[in-house]
Structure formats: structure tokens, C-alpha cells
Amino acid sequence: MNTETVQYIKEIRKLHPIQEAMILLGGISRTTFYSLAKTGRIQIVKIGSRSFVTQSSIEVFIEQLANVSDEQS
Structure with missing residues (x-):
């Protein structure tokens, strides 16, 4: 991709x-x-038997990674 x-x-x-x-x-x-x-760092939502991740959950997770990275530098 x-x-x-x-x-x-x-x-x-x-x-x-x-x-x-x-x-x-x-x-x-x-x-x-x-x-x-x-561990709750990414949220999975279900629609019927299918599982999905919300775009906002992905964005929050990435932002948290960036914040941890900034704190460590």
C-alpha cells in the first residue's frame, strides 16, 4: 500500500x-x-461479527507515542 x-x-x-x-x-x-x-491502548468495535478500529483510536495511539518520544528526548 x-x-x-x-x-x-x-x-x-x-x-x-x-x-x-x-x-x-x-x-x-x-x-x-x-x-x-x-491493554486498552487501541479500541476494537464490533459490528455484527466483524471487528474494526476507529480512526480516532489510531490517531490517539499515535499521538501518545509521539508524546512519549518527546518526553524521552
């Missing part, structure tokens, strides 16, 4: 399937993703 495609997806979608969310989070593994969800 190229940068333009990722940007387009981020602009139009409010919910991302798990696989897509993993890509948007830098290509993290399934294990890492579900570990983040289990």
Missing part, C-alpha cells in the same frame, strides 16, 4: 478492519495489535 493510498484511506474512513489498522500502525504484527487492544 503506497503513501497516497494510506492517506486517502485515513481521510475517508472512520472505521478500519483489523488488517488495515495494523498497516496504518506501521505494519505491526497481529500479536502486537491484539496485545495493544487487550
Whole structure:
């Protein structure tokens, strides 16, 4: 998935399937993703039997990472 495609997806979608969310989070593994969800750092929402991650949850998580990085430097 190229940068333009990722940007387009981020602009139009409010919910991302798990696989897509993993890509948007830098290509993290399934294990890492579900570990983040289990600890509440990423929120999963369900619609029927399908699982999604909200765009806002992804943005909050990335912002938290940036804040931790800034504090450490």
C-alpha cells in the first residue's frame, strides 16, 4: 500500500478492519495489535461479527507515542 493510498484511506474512513489498522500502525504484527487492544491502548468495535478500529483510536495511539518520544528526548 503506497503513501497516497494510506492517506486517502485515513481521510475517508472512520472505521478500519483489523488488517488495515495494523498497516496504518506501521505494519505491526497481529500479536502486537491484539496485545495493544487487550491493554486498552487501541479500541476494537464490533459490528455484527466483524471487528474494526476507529480512526480516532489510531490517531490517539499515535499521538501518545509521539508524546512519549518527546518526553524521552
